[in-house]
Amino acid sequence: MNPSIQDFITGKRIALAGASRSGKKFGNAAGKELAARGYEVYLVHPEAKEIEGEPCYPDLASLQGKVDGVLVCLPPRQGENVLRQAAAVGLRNVWLQQGADSTQLVSLGRELGLNLVSGKCILMYAPPVRSIHLFHRAIVKLIGQL
DSSP, X not given: OOHHHHHHHHOOEEEXXXXXXXXXXXXXXXXXXXXXXXXXXXXXXXXXXXXXXXXXXXXXXXXXXXXXXXXXXXXXXXXXHHHHHHHHHTOOEEEEETXXXXXXXXXXXXXXXXXXXXXXXXXXXXXXXXXHHHHHHHHXXXXXXX
């Protein structure tokens, strides 16, 4: 397995940037699923005080020392700020969920010295892997891209 992926999923305290107040975005579903898998999930939202009963933090600086990595489920244009915040607080493990990555964002992450995962779904890697993700993971492993 890719060392960046291994480093990320080993940490059990994850900041999540990209949960929506409507509760209908992938970030919301990912946060719930990661919590069900035993991860501590801290929602980062610049405006919301809470989402679906969970407290929100305005930025990564508010979580300094509390998390091992940040999962970004935002459009790439909004992700730049999160990557810069991560670098500023010394948070190196960053996962750009599929759809949250772009060539420019990946380049920025490398420039900032982040341990970056991009273009992959966290639910295929964060243990225990279940449901359709388990099947998909088996296929990806079979073709040698895990």
